[in-house]
Amino acid sequence: GEDVEQSLFLSVREGDSSVINCTYTDSSSTYLYWYKQEPGAGLQLLTYIFSNMDMKQDQRLTVLLNKKDKHLSLRIADTQTGDSAIYFCASQGKLIFGQGTTLQVKP
Amino acid sequence: DTGVSQNPRHKITKRGQNVTFRCDPISEHNRLYWYRQTLGQGPEFLTYFQNEAQLEKSRLLSDRFSAERPKGSFSTLEIQRTEQGDSAMYLCASRAPGSTGELFFGEGSRLTVL
Numbered sequence: 616g617e618d619v620e621q622s623l624f625l626s627v628r629e630g631d632s633s634v635i636n637c638t639y640t641d642s643s644s645t646y647l648y649w650y651k652q653e654p655g656a657g658l659q660l661l662t663y664i665f666s667n668m669d670m671k672q673d674q675r676l677t678v679l680l681n682k683k684d685k686h687l688s689l690r691i692a693d694t695q696t697g698d699s700a701i702y703f704c705a706s707q708g709k710l711i712f713g714q715g716t717t718l719q720v721k722p
Numbered sequence: 723d724t725g726v727s728q729n730p731r732h733k734i735t736k737r738g739q740n741v742t743f744r745c746d747p748i749s750e751h752n753r754l755y756w757y758r759q760t761l762g763q764g765p766e767f768l769t770y771f772q773n774e775a776q777l778e779k780s781r782l783l784s785d786r787f788s789a790e791r792p793k794g795s796f797s798t799l800e801i802q803r804t805e806q807g808d809s810a811m812y813l814c815a816s817r818a819p820g821s822t823g824e825l826f827f828g829e830g831s832r833l834t835v836l
């Protein structure tokens with residue numbers, strides 16, 4: 616069946632760049648998404664990318680998509696302590712989520 | 723506030739009891755989704771509605787689970803004869819018609835089965 620996989624944990628220092636990676640199996644997805652979940656809160660859409668794009672930039676966020684390898688990444692520039700959260704990638708349809716990557720930002 | 727609203731936020735129950743969760747989506751959203759999330763995992767799809775029609779159910783949704791959306795607005799998720807393994811956060815999300823597929827999530831209803 617459809618599957619999405621992510622690394623589980625990433626720790627960076629404030630001001631550094633963070634790169635969160637994801638692989639997926641559903642090649643029919645028209646859109647791929649990055650969601651953020653802060654403690655005790657629901658998920659919030661951060662950004663998405665259309666499947667015919669290789670890259671999308673949105674302020675400090677850059678999404679890279681390699682369709683051939685079914686690999687998606689989220690780069691956060693100038694990471695801040697407020698970026699500490701769990702990040703989920705998801706493929707379209709009924710949205711299959713990865714396990715989530717916990718981003719820890721050290722001051 | 724016009725976001726997705728879920729009630730109750732936290733429910734503690736004894737094994738064997740029935741529980742019901744309610745979700746009020748964003749008013750013009752025609753699609754409504756239920757997910758279950760356990761600690762350290764991503765949300766797992768349970769079921770979704772388009773208007774009042776339940777279009778898909780996950781194999782995770784045993785016959786003890788039932789979801790309804792009778793008038794195409796709010797939805798309920800009922801769990802009968804709860805088991806300890808049902809303890810989880812139940813998330814509801816809604817989606818606007820013709821959108822890029824973005825889901826708007828509620829804050830979830832946490833179920834603890836003792």
